[in-house]
Amino acid sequence: MTEQEKSELRDRIKAVQERIARAAEHAGRDPKEITLVAASKMNDAEHVRAAIDAGISVCGENRVQELLEKYEQHAYDGADLQFIGTLQTNKVKYLVGKVSLIQSVGSIRLGEAIAKEAAKHGLQQDILLEINIGREPAKSGLLIEELEEAIGLLRQKESLCIRGLMAIPPIADETSKNFGYFSEMHQVFVDILTKKYDNVNMDYLSMGMTNDFETAIACGANMVRIGTAIFGARPYQIVSP
Numbered sequence: 063m064t065e066q067e068k069s070e071l072r073d074r075i076k077a078v079q080e081r082i083a084r085a086a087e088h089a090g091r092d093p094k095e096i097t098l099v100a101a102s103k104m105n106d107a108e109h110v111r112a113a114i115d116a117g118i119s120v121c122g123e124n125r126v127q128e129l130l131e132k133y134e135q136h137a138y139d140g141a142d143l144q145f146i147g148t149l150q151t152n153k154v155k156y157l158v159g160k161v162s163l164i165q166s167v168g169s170i171r172l173g174e175a176i177a178k179e180a181a182k183h184g185l186q187q188d189i190l191l192e193i194n195i196g197r198e199p200a201k202s203g204l205l206i207e208e209l210e211e212a213i214g215l216l217r218q219k220e221s222l223c224i225r226g227l228m229a230i231p232p233i234a235d236e237t238s239k240n241f242g243y244f245s246e247m248h249q250v251f252v253d254i255l256t257k258k259y260d261n262v263n264m265d266y267l268s269m270g271m272t273n274d275f276e277t278a279i280a281c282g283a284n285m286v287r288i289g290t291a292i293f294g295a296r297p298y299q300i301v302s303p
């Protein structure tokens with residue numbers, strides 16, 4: 063990276079942090095309450111390190127292979143590393159012991175696989191339960207009516223700690239649409255919080271990305287996952303027919 067690129071990255075991070083602070087204050091909340099997770103997919107180790115140098119303290123990856131490659135290159139040294147993507151049970155073994163939080167536990171089966179792997183290592187793995195708030199058939203995540211059962215089973219696992227909820231609402235053309243989904247998520251979050259289950263700590267409500275994080279914060283998110291606004295647009299692979 064050139065000095066110019068590093069300086070632009072610093073400016074973008076600062077701008078995102080300021081927007082988060084403004085959104086928090088607007089909602090009558092303390093900006094310090096909001097955790098910014100830099101979604102670093104498709105950005106190499108050098109870019110991740112530069113982001114950490116510029117003040118990023120939490121990184122989120124969404125592909126196991128990519129995480130492992132960058133991990134080997136010490137990309138995340140000095141930051142907290144979390145997993146935010148779709149996870150297959152056979153890949154759980156690569157993450158336990160490396161990530162502080164697995165945000166995307168969208169099925170009981172996946173939760174159980176994580177619990178088993180963590181127990182093997184004598185660890186307790188923090189997780190968020192992912193809700194398929196838009197009820198999209200192609201997306202992973204628990205439906206709201208499946209949440210109670212998942213909590214009931216997974217909170218009994220000593221090698222797991224449920225730390226909150228995560229959601230990725232459908233891609234919306236207008237922010238107002240996501241407002242409904244985000245509000246619904248907050249309602250579910252508060253419901254679970256009020257029930258005060260043992261071994262369930264509703265610390266995090268993870269929702270909001272580049273296009274909608276201010277709306278998410280207005281609706282009660284205290285963790286936002288931001289990629290594009292930090293690193294710039296991702297170079298998507300063009301698949302020829």
Ligand SMILES: *Cc1c(COP(=O)(O)O)cnc(C)c1O
Nearest residue numbers: 101124146271272287288289290
């Ligand atoms: C890529 C990604 C983000 C960030 O998306 P942007 O729109 O680039 O901010 C957030 N959450 C998950 C799960 C992602 O994969």
